[in-house]
Amino acid sequence: MNQNVPPPPTTGAPAGRLARAWDSDLAYSFRTSPVAVFAAVLALVMVMSAIAAPLIAPYDPFDPASLDLMDGFTRPMQPNEISGKVFWLGSDGQGRDIFSAILYGSRVSLLVGAASVIFSLVLGVGLGLVAGYVGGRTEALIMRVADIQLSFPAILVALLVFGVARGLIPPAAQEQATLWVLVVAIGLSNWAQYARTVRGSTLVEKNKVYVDAARLIGLKAMPVMLRHVLPNVMGPVLVIATINLALAIIEEATLSFLGVGMPPTQPSLGTLIRFGQQFLFSGEWWILFFPALALVLLALAINLLGDWLRDALNPKLR
Amino acid sequence: MSPRPYVEVTDLRKVFDVSKPWLNRVIERSPKQFLKAVDGVSFDIKKGETFALVGESGSGKSTVAKMVVGLLGVSGGEVTIDNISMTDPAQRAQRAKLRRKMQMIFQDPYASLNPRWRVDRIIAEPIRAFNVVEGEANIVARVGELLTLVGLHPDDGRKFPHEFSGGQRQRVAIARALASNADFIVCDEPTSALDVSVQAQILNLMRDLQEKFGLTYLFISHNLAVVRHMATRIGVMYLGRLVEVSEAKEMFSHPRHPYTRMLLDAVPDLAMSGRARIPVAGEIPNPINPPSGCTFHPRCPLVNERCRAENPLPINGVACHAVVEGRTLLMPVPA
Numbered sequence: 001m002n003q004n005v006p007p008p009p010t011t012g013a014p015a016g017r018l019a020r021a022w023d024s025d026l027a028y029s030f031r032t033s034p035v036a037v038f039a040a041v042l043a044l045v046m047v048m049s050a051i052a053a054p055l056i057a058p059y060d061p062f063d064p065a066s067l068d069l070m071d072g073f074t075r076p077m078q079p080n081e082i083s084g085k086v087f088w089l090g091s092d093g094q095g096r097d098i099f100s101a102i103l104y105g106s107r108v109s110l111l112v113g114a115a116s117v118i119f120s121l122v123l124g125v126g127l128g129l130v131a132g133y134v135g136g137r138t139e140a141l142i143m144r145v146a147d148i149q150l151s152f153p154a155i156l157v158a159l160l161v162f163g164v165a166r167g168l169i170p171p172a173a174q175e176q177a178t179l180w181v182l183v184v185a186i187g188l189s190n191w192a193q194y195a196r197t198v199r200g201s202t203l204v205e206k207n208k209v210y211v212d213a214a215r216l217i218g219l220k221a222m223p224v225m226l227r228h229v230l231p232n233v234m235g236p237v238l239v240i241a242t243i244n245l246a247l248a249i250i251e252e253a254t255l256s257f258l259g260v261g262m263p264p265t266q267p268s269l270g271t272l273i274r275f276g277q278q279f280l281f282s283g284e285w286w287i288l289f290f291p292a293l294a295l296v297l298l299a300l301a302i303n304l305l306g307d308w309l310r311d312a313l314n315p316k317l318r
Numbered sequence: 319m320s321p322r323p324y325v326e327v328t329d330l331r332k333v334f335d336v337s338k339p340w341l342n343r344v345i346e347r348s349p350k351q352f353l354k355a356v357d358g359v360s361f362d363i364k365k366g367e368t369f370a371l372v373g374e375s376g377s378g379k380s381t382v383a384k385m386v387v388g389l390l391g392v393s394g395g396e397v398t399i400d401n402i403s404m405t406d407p408a409q410r411a412q413r414a415k416l417r418r419k420m421q422m423i424f425q426d427p428y429a430s431l432n433p434r435w436r437v438d439r440i441i442a443e444p445i446r447a448f449n450v451v452e453g454e455a456n457i458v459a460r461v462g463e464l465l466t467l468v469g470l471h472p473d474d475g476r477k478f479p480h481e482f483s484g485g486q487r488q489r490v491a492i493a494r495a496l497a498s499n500a501d502f503i504v505c506d507e508p509t510s511a512l513d514v515s516v517q518a519q520i521l522n523l524m525r526d527l528q529e530k531f532g533l534t535y536l537f538i539s540h541n542l543a544v545v546r547h548m549a550t551r552i553g554v555m556y557l558g559r560l561v562e563v564s565e566a567k568e569m570f571s572h573p574r575h576p577y578t579r580m581l582l583d584a585v586p587d588l589a590m591s592g593r594a595r596i597p598v599a600g601e602i603p604n605p606i607n608p609p610s611g612c613t614f615h616p617r618c619p620l621v622n623e624r625c626r627a628e629n630p631l632p633i634n635g636v637a638c639h640a641v642v643e644g645r646t647l648l649m650p651v652p653a
Contacts, residue, residue, distance in 0.1 A: 209424040210432045212389050213491075217447045217498065218417045231434040 029312040036312075039304035046298050050106040057100035058088070062265070071095030073279075076286050090286035092275065098286060101272055102294045108268040109298070112182050113249035119187030120248075121241050124194025129233070131195065132202025133225050143199065146192035154247075155254055157189035158182075162260050175263050182261055186251050190244055194237060201233035235313055242306035246299040253295055269295045323362035324400060324534050325369075325386070325502065331394035332356040332381050332558075336606065353606050355381045357558040358395070360632075363551075365501075368528070368535040370545040370566070372581070373555035374602050379538045380425075382555070383506045386536060387422050388413070399502060418448040421495035425507040427487035431479040437490050438475030441465070444498040464493040468523060485516035492523065496531070504536045509544055521547055542585050546570060554578050557605055557613040563635040574636045576618050612639065620645050 030036050074080040076090040089098040131142040165181040214224045255261035256270025269291050276288030337350040356378040363369040371379045384390040386397050388404050397404040402412045424430035431440055441461045451460050462472030468489040495503050509517040539545050549566040562575040573579045583595035600617040603609055609616050615625040620640035630637045
């Protein structure tokens with residue numbers, strides 16, 4: 001019911017802008033789509049709790065002093081037989097609280113996901129824009145590289161980049177750099193999709209005469225691309241970025257699961273799942289189950305949002 | 319010696335490479351293909367007059383317009399505006415100054431305004447680019463002035479292009495063209511995308527502005543009624559060539575080239591005068607593989623052997639062997 005409250009009276013520019021945003025087609029489509037609202041709430045809760053992890057986590061899973069081996073393998077919601085401590089989602093073999101580890105883990109996962117999406121977005125949109133606008137050999141070169149890139153599974157590309165980075169970075173700095181290596185590895189394996197989409201839209205936009213009008217007043221290629229073409233090709237890119245965020249998080253989890261991702265000192269959800277699966281057959285199911293559930297929910301929420309955004313921005317489905 | 323015309327176009331040519339991709343050519347052993355979109359067009363425009371280019375679709379009108387303003391490179395020939403060459407690479411610096419005096423109004427008002435920009439930003443863009451007026455307050459004032467000038471309200475500047483009708487958008491485009499105090503405006507079918515009722519308003523606005531600011535127009539159109547309303551002189555294009563150039567009144571009363579005659583006769587005649595007409599015969603040929611000699615010969619009622627073999631050069635503004643030789647039209651009298 002709360003959602004049907006009329007917008008506050010418009011006074012001044014900021015409130016007016018809010019009201020306009022509330023009245024926009026996109027906001028209406030959002031309000032009337034229960035799936036979108038559900039996904040947004042779920043995603044928001046998970047993102048907020050990841051950001052606020054140090055505040056809400058009951059234990060600090062990375063403080064060795066607070067860990068007690070006696071707390072190991074505590075079942076969810078049941079007091080530990082020796083210490084009597086209760087872990088909501090149980091604890092792992094070292095007595096680490098799974099719930100806290102998930103909070104910190106989703107922090108890493110989200111950070112890697114978001115950063116790699118931004119990285120591949122900037123790279124892909126930039127290259128696609130140049131390819132579409134300049135054309136000719138530049139376009140052929142960029143798009144053939146993208147084709148080659150797309151013919152490899154993303155995970156293989158990421159593994160390759162990761163391996164090369166391992167060789168280049170001195171061992172002492174490796175643990176520190178892992179997160180950024182992951183960002184680059186995942187980012188480099190996903191840019192081609194943006195480049196293709198943006199090139200396509202750029203080819204359409206650059207033949208519209210408003211681009212001619214801008215060139216007529218003597219604007220150089222760069223300002224025309226950035227000021228005129230770019231804002232008009234960003235719609236589909238945002239949809240891809242949202243869906244890719246979920247994919248990037250899963251890709252990071254996959255890499256971590258394979259053991260080439262985040263180290264155990266800074267575990268992501270994928271690292272937690274890798275540890276958990278060792279205990280799956282010995283009955284300690286919760287060590288695997290809850291991090292996996294968190295990953296699924298996070299990816300699901302973001303994917304649902306992306307799907308909704310794609311439909312909402314598609315004029316043919318209105 | 320009379321002053322040089324404001325715009326001089328000499329032997330303008332544009333050839334497009336329409337070949338298949340290199341790999342296809344190698345595999346299919348097909349040669350490169352070229353399309354002569356504009357083939358030796360020459361005309362000049364005096365200051366303050368409206369020169370109209372008319373012709374069917376695909377006759378190269380818009381290509382000429384784009385080359386004149388420099389949006390498209392030329393394959394040959396020369397364009398000179400206000401004694402500055404648009405085609406000579408050595409005059410790049412002078413051309414930058416010319417840019418602010420030269421604007422264009424496009425055919426499709428739905429595509430000529432950036433949909434993500436508010437109208438005031440669209441109109442202010444040339445003002446900022448050329449530093450026509452300094453200071454944010456002055457720019458806002460100038461934009462309001464321009465909007466009023468084209469019959470819109472200064473508050474309309476806060477709107478986006480999609481909030482306007484086609485005619486209103488074309489007014490915005492005109493305001494943008496005037497923003498840098500341009501005095502030569504190329505109008506590429508400015509009314510063909512508009513409702514008939516709105517066309518007259520826009521055309522009258524353009525004429526008023528021409529009188530007020532002494533604008534020079536290069537007016538591209540396929541609509542003879544519009545051209546009659548606007549033009550001082552008219553050039554008729556056919557398949558990339560200029561077949562006739564004459565004073566507007568003269569052309570409508572005494573068309574000389576058989577193609578001009580055909581175009582005029584195709585205009586519906588409400589009076590049902592029963593006057594003899596040349597019926598429109600055939601279609602414009604494929605410009606990749608144009609007919610030999612005079613490109614109009616397959617459709618011309620006056621064709622003879624010379625026309626099939628030899629390309630006529632313009633004499634007194636008409637490029638036609640029949641006119642030069644005095645062959646007249648023998649019209650079939652309608653039964």
